Amino acid sequence: MLAISNLNQYYGESHTLWDLEVEVPAGECTCVMGRNGVGKTTLMQCIMGLLPLRGGSMDFLGRDIAKLPAERRAELGIGYVPQGRQIFPLLTVQENLEIGLPARTDGRREIPAYIFDLFPVLKDMLRRRGGDLSGGQQQQLAIGRALVIDPKLLILDEPTEGIQPNIVHEIGDIIRKLIDDLGLTVLLVEQKLPFAKRVADRFVILDRGRLVAAGPMPELSDELVKQYLTV
Ligand SMILES: Nc1ncnc2c1ncn2[C@@H]1O[C@H](COP(=O)(O)OP(=O)(O)OP(=O)(O)O)[C@@H](O)[C@H]1O
Numbered sequence: 001m002l003a004i005s006n007l008n009q010y011y012g013e014s015h016t017l018w019d020l021e022v023e024v025p026a027g028e029c030t031c032v033m034g035r036n037g038v039g040k041t042t043l044m045q046c047i048m049g050l051l052p053l054r055g056g057s058m059d060f061l062g063r064d065i066a067k068l069p070a071e072r073r074a075e076l077g078i079g080y081v082p083q084g085r086q087i088f089p090l091l092t093v094q095e096n097l098e099i100g101l102p103a104r105t106d107g108r109r110e111i112p113a114y115i116f117d118l119f120p121v122l123k124d125m126l127r128r129r130g131g132d133l134s135g136g137q138q139q140q141l142a143i144g145r146a147l148v149i150d151p152k153l154l155i156l157d158e159p160t161e162g163i164q165p166n167i168v169h170e171i172g173d174i175i176r177k178l179i180d181d182l183g184l185t186v187l188l189v190e191q192k193l194p195f196a197k198r199v200a201d202r203f204v205i206l207d208r209g210r211l212v213a214a215g216p217m218p219e220l221s222d223e224l225v226k227q228y229l230t231v
Contacts, residue, residue: 001025001185003024004022004057005056006021006055006056007056009053010054016039017209019210020210022043022204022211025185027183029185029188029200030187030200030203032190032205032206033190033196033228034207039209040157044083044155044157048080049070050070060077060078077150077153079146085138089131092128093122093125093128094127097122098111098148100149101148103149104149111144112148114182118174119174121137136171139171140171155186155187158191160192172195172199175199197217201216212228
């Protein structure tokens with residue numbers, strides 16, 4: 001579904017991502033892993049068009065999106081749940097959800113009902129302000145907001161960060177449901193190893209901006225974990 005090739009990114013003169021080759025197959029969950037600061041969020045922002053690249057291509061469903069503006073990428077079907085959620089605290093839950101709607105290409109301007117089936121709590125709290133929600137509820141809102149465009153690819157950057165364990169489990173179940181029942185493809189950034197192993201089909205490991213390993217999740221060996229993931 002998404003094939004990244006020879007991607008390089010710089011913050012000023014600082015070379016952050018090096019010659020990355022990353023495959024995100026359709027209908028699966030690919031998990032980008034690596035210690036703090038290796039470039040995971042930078043890669044997600046490059047895919048979303050929020051950071052400029054210095055070379056490289058990104059084939060999304062047969063089309064090179066590397067030079068398209070962020071809005072076009074959303075219109076083509078890439079949904080994004082950023083690190084830290086970025087809920088608008090003074091807007092209501094409904095307004096937060098509606099913010100994504102203009103990126104729909106079919107002109108529909110109502111929130112799809114399945115989002116409330118996935119996250120019933122959002123329906124109960126439609127008129128509450130985003131800032132009044134708990135961390136777990138805000139994460140559900142951030143995922144719901146990304147889903148209002150009916151994306152084909154959903155990018156989730158550390159969705160379990162700062163969330164209570166029972167909600168973490170629920171978020172894992174919802175990600176699997178999106179893939180197995182609704183046919184979405186998910187690109188996940190995750191540092192919690194048990195969660196990544198439970199939810200993802202494939203792993204990609206970055207180290208200092210370079211791809212160092214990738215494969216099906218059962219092939220994530222203790223050696224790789226020790227070398228690249230544990231602190
Ligand atoms: N806006 C920025 N300007 C300059 N350097 C940056 C900027 N954002 C990130 N960096 C640097 O780029 C490198 C990669 O950061 P990035 O946030 O992508 O890593 P990460 O793997 O997502 O880390 P974490 O797990 O802590 O979120 C780090 O060295 C970081 O300090």
